[in-house]
Amino acid sequence: xxxxxxxxxxxxxxxxxxxxxxxxxxxxxxxxxxxxxxxxxxxxxxxxxxxxxxxxxxxxxxxxxxxxxxxxxxxxxxxxxxxxxxxxxxxxxxxxxxxxxxxxxxxxxxxxxxxxxxxxxxxxxxxxxxxxxxxxxxxxxxxxxxxxxxxxxxxxxxxxxxxxxxxxxxxxxxxxxxxxxxxxxxxxxxxxxxxxxxxxxxxxxxxxxxxxxxxxxxxxxxxxxxxxxxxxxxxxxxxxxx
Amino acid sequence: xxxxxxxxxxxxxxxxxxxxxxxxxxxxxxxxxxxxxxxxxxxxxxxxxxxxxxxxxxxxxxxxxxxxxxxxxxxxxxxxxxxxxxxxxxxxxxxxxxxxxxxxxxxxxxxxxxxxxxxxxxxxxxxxxxxxxxxxxxxxxxxxxxxxxxxxxxxxxxxxxxxxxxxxxxxxxxxxxxxxxxxxxxxxxxxxxxxxxxxxxxxxxxxxxxxxxxxxxxxxxxxxxxxxxxxxxxxxxxxxxxxxxxxxxxxxx
Numbered sequence: 308x309x310x311x312x313x314x315x316x317x318x319x320x321x322x323x324x325x326x327x328x329x330x331x332x333x334x335x336x337x338x339x340x341x342x343x344x345x346x347x348x349x350x351x352x353x354x355x356x357x358x359x360x361x362x363x364x365x366x367x368x369x370x371x372x373x374x375x376x377x378x379x380x381x382x383x384x385x386x387x388x389x390x391x392x393x394x395x396x397x398x399x400x401x402x403x404x405x406x407x408x409x410x411x412x413x414x415x416x417x418x419x420x421x422x423x424x425x426x427x428x429x430x431x432x433x434x435x436x437x438x439x440x441x442x443x444x445x446x447x448x449x450x451x452x453x454x455x456x457x458x459x460x461x462x463x464x465x466x467x468x469x470x471x472x473x474x475x476x477x478x479x480x481x482x483x484x485x486x487x488x489x490x491x492x493x494x495x496x497x498x499x500x501x502x503x504x505x506x507x508x509x510x511x512x513x514x515x516x517x518x519x520x521x522x523x524x525x526x527x528x529x530x531x532x533x534x535x536x537x538x539x540x541x542x543x544x545x546x547x548x549x
Numbered sequence: 550x551x552x553x554x555x556x557x558x559x560x561x562x563x564x565x566x567x568x569x570x571x572x573x574x575x576x577x578x579x580x581x582x583x584x585x586x587x588x589x590x591x592x593x594x595x596x597x598x599x600x601x602x603x604x605x606x607x608x609x610x611x612x613x614x615x616x617x618x619x620x621x622x623x624x625x626x627x628x629x630x631x632x633x634x635x636x637x638x639x640x641x642x643x644x645x646x647x648x649x650x651x652x653x654x655x656x657x658x659x660x661x662x663x664x665x666x667x668x669x670x671x672x673x674x675x676x677x678x679x680x681x682x683x684x685x686x687x688x689x690x691x692x693x694x695x696x697x698x699x700x701x702x703x704x705x706x707x708x709x710x711x712x713x714x715x716x717x718x719x720x721x722x723x724x725x726x727x728x729x730x731x732x733x734x735x736x737x738x739x740x741x742x743x744x745x746x747x748x749x750x751x752x753x754x755x756x757x758x759x760x761x762x763x764x765x766x767x768x769x770x771x772x773x774x775x776x777x778x779x780x781x782x783x784x785x786x787x788x789x790x791x792x793x794x795x796x797x798x799x800x801x802x
Contacts (some may be wrong), residue, residue: 451642
């Protein structure tokens with residue numbers, strides 16, 4: 308194995324000033340100094356890109372998803388059909404393709420904005436399905452009670468249907484937020500350097516990837532785990548026995 | 550007060566009610582009896598506009614509820630008119646249908662405030678007095694899911710009464726309750742009947758209650774009125790064979 312990879316290295320990298328193959332192989336598995344050096348830059352990339360895109364993307368997805376789900380219920384049939392078709396189209400095409408398409412179509416938008424909008428809209432179509440299931444799970448008797456009390460449509464949605472629909476959708480919405488978070492490396496295709504890309508760039512000159520990708524993994528975990536716990540708490544708080 | 554003229558209700562090809570004509574006058578309490586599937590509940594649901602009327606007309610205080618007859622043509626009435634008539638009607642359901650995401654008090658004051666436009670203070674004060682009336686004065690801040698079925702149904706009665714309905718529709722309100730709490734709920738409804746002038750349209754299997762409370766009993770079968778009359782007459786001396794059979798079955802004679 309060693310000889311094979313050695314040959315490969317020798318063949319692909321013929322610039323002798325870049326890396327010494329022997330040096331790479333004999334260097335320690337984990338270099339703390341390098342890890343500490345790489346951390347701040349990665350963490351900044353995490354805050355400025357990964358977290359920003361996820362948080363803003365989740366907000367857009369949560370709001371737009373709900374709007375789509377409500378529109379599908381209240382719009383007259385032909386219009387609802389158009390909304391459904393557009394949402395299905397976005398959901399059925401890859402995120403990466405959408406990123407590239409929007410980036411190269413709307414050239415006046417900066418890449419980070421494109422990323423936030425595309426992530427938000429893409430996940431909105433998923434979340435709309437979750438909301439739809441939540442809305443469908445509200446018993447018919449609840450709607451009938453709002454009719455019997457002559458409640459307005461707005462009041463019915465705001466005070467009865469949405470609060471009850473949300474109760475069953477919070478876990479799935481939380482999972483989509485975490486999933487969006489893990490999709491952020493796709494931003495690479497529109498040359499937004501989020502944390503994982505930055506990690507690759509830091510590791511490349513010396514072939515030291517262990518530290519940077521371990522750090523990237525830990526940062527993801529450190530952010531995902533509390534999110535999952537938060538979602539769990541929220542779910543419990545919203546729960547009531549039926 | 551309530552008038553059915555040539556009412557027809559069909560679900561697809563299935564005709565549930567046909568050529569139905571009857572009137573309920575102000576303050577009258579009418580019980581609809583008959584085997585299940587005879588269309589009794591459908592009548593209440595048509596009055597509450599929970600089902601679409603497929604033929605004929607329903608008038609509330611002389612005004613058309615869903616469709617009007619304009620020179621022989623059946624034309625839908627405006628949403629506004631329908632809503633203004635509907636606010637005079639209250640309904641209590643078999644499954645209570647309280648809003649589980651609201652407290653008992655919020656359930657009761659929601660519509661008086663946001664539909665009738667009453668001041669919050671007044672709505673809250675009325676809610677408390679209604680809760681007193683239904684025997685749950687200390688449950689205002691409880692959530693419906695923490696209450697028993699009987700308690701939930703009493704809250705549902707308070708919620709319907711909070712709208713000061715002129716017409717109260719009771720759809721098998723004790724059918725989902727444990728036998729030992731049925732009496733409590735019926736007792737509250739008897740009191741409402743005794744102390745107010747609200748028109749009641751009742752669907753129930755509690756023949757004792759029907760006999761005590763109603764002015765008139767209508768026996769339904771196959772979407773038609775088989776027989777109607779004062780409860781004493783219907784229960785003691787039904788003239789129609791179908792009524793006799795039905796009553797002997799439910800009363801266990």
